[in-house]
Amino acid sequence: MANDKIRIKKLYTLSSENRKFSFSLPLKHKIKIGKREYEVKLKADEKYGTYILWKNRKYPVEIIRSSQNKYEILFNDISYTFTVETPFSLQRMKVLNSNRGKIEQEIIKAPMPGKIIDVLVREGTTVLRGEPVVILEAMKMQNEIISPVNGMVVKVMAKPNTNVMKDDILVEIKL
Amino acid sequence: MMKIKRILIANRGEIAVRIMKTAHLMKIETVVVKTAIEPYAMYLTGADVIFDNSEDNSEIPVFLNIEKLIAIALETKANAIHPGYGFLAENAYFAQKCIDNDLIFIGPSPDAIYKMGNKTIARKIALASGIPMAMGSEGNIANEEEAAVIAEKIGYPVIIKAASGGGGRGMRIVRKADEMEKMFIIASKEAEKAFNDPSVFVEKYIDNPKHIEFQILGDSKGNVIHLGERECSIQRKHQKLLEEAPSCALDEKLRKKMGDMAVQIAKAVDYSSAGTVEFLLDTDKNFYFMEMNTRIQVEHPVTEIITGLDLIEQQIRIANGEELRYKQNDIKLKGWAIECRINAEDVQAGFSPDPGKIENFNMPSDPCVRVDTGVQTGSSIVASYDSMIAKLIVRGKDRKDAIKNCKMALDKVWIKGTKTTLPFFRMLVRHQKFQDGTFTTSFIEKDLEKYYFNSDYEEMLAAWLATKLFVEENLNDDSINVNFEHGKTMSPWLLNKRINQF
Amino acid sequence: MDLSGKFYKAFSDRQSAIEKQYGPKQAEKQHSKGKLTAHERINLLFDNKTFEEIDAFVTPADQPVEFGKVERSYGDGVIVGHGKVNGRLVFAYAQDFTIMGGSLGIVHAKKIAKIQEMALKMGSPIIALIDSGGARIQEGVASLSGYAAIFQNIIHSSGIIPQISVIMGPAAGGAVYSPALTDFVFMVNHTSYMFVTGPNVVKEVLNEDVSSEELGGAEVHARKSGVAHMIYDDEENAILALKKFLSYLPSNNVENPPIVNDDGSVNEINEKLRGIIPEDPNKAYDVKDVIAQIIDKNSFFETSELFGANLVTGFARLTGKTIGVVANQPKVLAGVLDINSSTKGARFIRFCDAFNIPIITFEDVPGFLPGIDQEHSGIIRHGAKLLFAYSEATVPKITIILRKAYGGAFIVMNSKNLGGDFSFAWPSAEIAVMGPDGAVAILYRKELAESKNPVELKKELVKKYRDKIANPFIADESGYIDEVIDPAVTRKKIISALNALNNKWVKVPARKHGNMPL
CATH class of the missing domain: 2.40.50.100 (RNA polymerase II/Efflux pump adaptor protein, barrel-sandwich hybrid domain)
Structure with a gap:
């Protein structure tokens, strides 16, 4: 009857410095750089703790905080803050931002x-x-x-x- | 004949481990002090005697408690004390107290410590020895008017410094005459608060200098040599972050000139131990005496690497009354060494301390890398002490090679549990100004746009992880693999009673 | 199927008419406000293609009096039906703001009542997705009676099936009591409001200017009034969280909560727990760190996070089974009990009790919050609620005393003689009538007053009090707690205690209902 489903096909991950990364769903364990795809692996062991394996190099990672769709991640000793948005919530954010006064x-x-x-x-x-x-x-x-x-x-x-x-x-x- | 049989290490952390290492090689026993703050610290392993002071809950750390340390030394039958750096390392009273109690103080004489510790006296001595110095007041100055008169004479900018100071506190730069009154009061108040001594002096401020220091060795027979220089211009708020030896700013001629001056000032106070004479080098290669540090320094390993000498061993031998085995001509500088101070600090939050527990700790084990550390996996970096985790010391055949090795080594360091200064060093070794050697002490404040380095893909990988977590928590149907049928099966005992209740 | 035959002409006409009614134009109207449409919300909530709508074609009632105009739409502004959420039957209704502002007329109300009654008959949870301007003025008293019927149904179902409201737009006037009566209220930041009297009325009556957001936005209700239990920045996060939330709850009060398969990855012994409580008894820590180290990985779902934050409440899992967690939070107001935290805790405990969810209490409470404000606002009355709720609950009740357990607050927080099944204490526990400082000041008033060095004397007495009285060993040796345990084995202890209590049954004296001090 009504349009079938609003299945989430894509996620946008915004950094606190307003960089936008998009990932299509289901989420692949691969990241495309130029034409080649490289495998990303999330691993953990006794010696290194949790880490990401990417292009044969290990990067230490730690999840510092997460609440709802907000994540603070320590990656290779640098912390990043992200919000993960769906296409609709991203649009909603824009709508609300333009409706609302900017400075709060x-x-x-x-x-x-x-x-x-x-x-x-x-x-x-x-x-x-x-x-x-x-x-x-x-x-x-x-x-x-x-x-x-x-x-x-x-x-x-x-x-x-x-x-x-x-x-x-x-x-x-x-x- | 080695008189020193057992050394009380009046320190903790990395330097305690470092001293112990040489003592073991020299077959001298060591005593360390266990505190309530760090009862499981790494420096406690490997000592011959551990004095348990963990019941002592006094506000002052034991490493600053002169009476207590002397008592510990006597109780544990140590006959020498090594103060390390920091704490009581440059306390003339402590050195004297050791001597009074028949303990060998591994360091210079109380007199030398006192003279070099007071900057006004040190300046006078340097002046008398003909050491070039920034123009300035001859002694302490009484008030802002006097300061203004001197500043007029030598020309702005000038710097007001605390006479008993160090570490950047009680220091103020005055660029214009109308700032003088305010800055004088601030500096003097700060000095009083920090060092219990409000006296200050004024000298010419040198813009954008390099920080060059000479390692000195002097023995009790009056022999003094220098072991070349270190460059420590990578500083933030007067805290050194990276040091190297030698310095690319010096040629043989300048090295000899500055080295001779350093030896001269050490001789003027009959210096007998390892010490460091610090200079500022301006852009026209004029150098100015700054101060002399009468202790082993954090950055001593870079000198050890290019000279092949063990400075702690030299300190012990000199304290033992031995004569230096080397003449100035025997000292040859070979290769290049860089030291990165890996501290538990949050570079992104302006290098603020980030104490915590080290969950994983893996350091590179390449032949070109030396690691001096007082922590291991499971250790804690406590807020009460400095934030150092480890010193990463890298050698190379020349500066370029050393930087290359350093870059490689930085990527192999693996520390989890606290934020560290690693991202800063990763940025630094890639910076043009660092590579070409044109950096000065104002490098971090002036030339660095970003305090940390991340490769192009790192943020994307972090974003991928955030997305993965989001998907797992919210969108993955497998993650909520709920069995609702379970709730319907229960013991008849319970089910019957439950149903009968309603 | 060929729908062009004569029997199907009318059928397919209606189909296309309704598709037009819920077309892209309506959707755009919602989207431009940052909101999803009712169908989009329903589709997000239910498993793929499992939602069955009923009464899609009912039309609004005729107006008794001609005043204003009622839109002749299909469905009358509300979608009702049933479907599967994570594979389980759930009923739901979603108000559609695009049709007459989602206003509630009598037909709209009857649809809701119908689905509510079905949910109760089947013993299945019901979800309300609320986005409505309130009672439909044009229909007059009929719409008010509609509300009354809805309220009556909620109250009938209360404690039998879980009822959850998600506020996704306005909920004003009498309409607010429909979510208020349900078990949990979710709200969406910036686009949902709840108030009994709106900003216009406030302006007219009190001449105060206030925005909808300031008066009854999600933040206000989450933080100040406690009306909203969970708030989210957008609707998708709210609905995704709701799905997760439902996975903790049983379908009704006869069933036990569902379980998730336990992969056994969490170690029963966790030495990290030994290091969380600071040595300094006056230093705060985050009790959520304690909880996280005990429960199944990432299984904590906190409720009313921002309201009465000195008491943490929420659901979690132990070996896959749902538990209710109540914990004093030393990080906020030192973990004292005050009015807000008492009422928050009491309501959470009652929900757990109604739906067979065992209650695990982590205790570190210095006492009740002192002060004129609290006393005059009735901390006695409100604190009694928490006491009543704990004592009344017949589900398994286990307490872990982490640190402070002083005075009345010790009794209230599920003490053993208040019907707690098991009471464990960590070695860091301090169980006494009052804290060392207070006790010493009272017991040694004279000595302290006469002493030359009262500060030193007090320090000494405090230490003595700690050693002699304020520790867990006396309570252990006299049986007021069951065992002093190594923090590392807490998870193991709770699991075996819960296994022992699996078939717990308490006969409650027959009565209409107790008289809780409301």
Whole structure:
């Protein structure tokens, strides 16, 4: 009756620096460079841990974080952040971005009074949702104050070894 | 006759392992100290005696606790102490305390440490010995007005330095007269905070210099030789990252000139041990004395490689009272050596420390590679100490060959568990300015657009992995291989009761 | 089949008419808002070609009074039917915003009610894909009665079949109670909203300017109100996650949850667990690291992640079998219990109990959150919910005390005398009436006041208290917990405890229902 299926045939993987890689499904264990296809293998062993084997060379890999379609991957000692999008979700992203104002900010406030033990980000750091930005000691416990959003830190108000009151602004993040 | 029978290594990590290695070769016993912070550290394996200090919960690390270290040495019947680098290595009081307790301090005399440790005194000595120096104040300066007068005389830019300083703290560059007041206050405050001494002095600031240092050996009989230079211009915020020996900026003539000067200043303080005289070399090949380090340095292996000498052995022999077996003419520099400091740092986050547990650790075992390390698989890089994982030292027949070998070796290093400075070195060895040798101490800040290297396909491979994870988690029907029938079969005991309840 | 014969003329006409109704133009309307069409959503959810739609051709009711205009469409703005999700029968309805804004008229409502009743009869889960402007004004009270019937059905089915709502567009006014009554609510960021009174009314009544997103967007409900249990950045991720989520749940309250084949790849002994709890008892850690090291690989599906984050709840698997995980999160607010975390935990536990899912509790709780705000907002009332839910649950209940287990919070978090089946403690556990600092301050008030060096004395007393009272061994030796275990064997211990509890049955006293402090 209605069009049969919206089977996902392709995935777009976007890096945080806006590079776009496309992969058709089912996902092949091969990557095409020019005209030749090269085999990619994901392996793990005792000596090397998890690694990718590509053109006879091993690259260390580690999955640092993943939430929903967002992945932070450490590849050969360099970390990359990706979102994996379907053709529709990519289109949706464009639609929403154009509907919405471009600049959005998230302000992280102290959830309780306490003492700042450590500030884990600096201006310019990119943070993922769920990543700790500040460590606040309250109730004799060190609490990680986490970023509720993905974005880039634009302002850091929190200073180590200072006391803050509830709702004091700690960090501003640009989405 | 070897008087030194047993050495207390008042240090940890890579340098403790390094000292132990030579001590073993010389059939001298070693004592190391186990701490609560690193109870399973690699440096604890292979020592003859382990002093367990892990119950000590004091705020000050034991390696900075003079009384405690002396007590440990006496208790474990060590008759010598090697301080390594960092911690108490350049503490004249500690050296004196060792002597007072009949312990041999493997290093220079307390007097030499004191004189070279205070930059104002060191400057005076250097001046008196006719060593070229950047123009500047003769001693400490009292206030910003005095600083401004001197700066007018020698011309801007000038640099304000802490008299007791080191490591870049308490240092400020002043480019214009109206910045002087502010910078003076900052530098002096920083100096007070860092070194408990607010005194500062002013000297001419040399733009874009190279950092050249000479390795010195002096014995207690007054013989002093130099072992050639090292270039340590690859620095970030005054922290050295890569060192090499020799330097492509020096020819034989300049080497001899600078070397002679280095020997001269060492002689002026009756220096007896291994030490390093640091110079700045400007673009017109004028050199200026900066300071003398009275200890073994992190980057000593590059000198060992091109001279074939074991510097720790030399330190021990000199401390033992032996006379140097080499004259200046015996020292021949052969080949080229490069050292990369592989630290647990996040290059992408501005080299911020990234402590953690080393999950996999494999280093290349090629003949052209030497690895000095204090970690192994399973070790932890702890936040309380420096972030060094390993020093990758590579040799070659010339500079080009050494760079080629270094590039190869960097690709074979395999460290998992923390982020490392490897991507930075991979970038560096490919950089034109590094290859042609025209880099200076401002290279990282000025010439490097990107702090890390990744080949064209690496990001794509990482993206492929992200995609694979997404597919496995969400789209792969096999991954959720659910057996719903299972839920319908259960023991009659349970099923009957459950049904009767409803 | 030849559809050109005379019998089939009308049949094929209708077919082409409905195809036109759901044509590319309608799809474009949704897509331009960043939303999928109702059919696309259904197709994403169900296994390939397994969805059977019913009542596709019903048309809206006649208007009782001529006011505005009702579009004469097929299906009346909702698609209902059944199909297979990961091979299992599931019922669903999906509202279609392209037809009269997905508004709910009486025919629309009756279709939903019909599928709800079928789902209950079959004992199968039901999914609501909601994208609706609310009650259809043109149909007046009839549409309100439609809502009432839907609510009634949800309540009848509650605790018998899993009911899940996915909000993919607006849900406003009385309509919000349909998802609110169901077991779990999924929302999509930026394109879904829920509110009882919309921004316009807020503006009129209170003269406050607020956007739909700020008032009732996914973030707000996930973080602040707790209405949304799961939120996603786009609809595809939401539906893919929903499919995964369903794989943890049984079809009804008689069945046990499904299992996935356990490949035995997870070692029963895991030494990494020994290193997670920091030596410093005041230092935080992430309890999710503990969970991840115990359960089957990557099997944790967290619910209400952003709401009351000081208590972690979610489903996971152990040797392929579904478990419900409740864990204090030392990383957030030191893992204290407060109003939000108590209500979140209570509702999760009740769901697990209703659907035969064993509850594993990881405990590291310094106590209840002190303060005027909490007390005046009724932490007593809300904390009682968690207590009630734990005690009432008859499914297997196992507790692992990781570190702090102090005071009332210790009792509440599934203590053995509250009906917990097994209670294990790690050697790092501190079980006592209160934390060392508080206890010492009370017990030695006088001594501390008179001491010349109260700081030193306190330090000494705290150490003594830790050694003597705040450890797991006293509780172990007096039988208040079952065993102090090596953290490395936690998985093994839980698995064998669950095996022992496989056929657990508790006779509940006959009654209409208990009176939970709501």
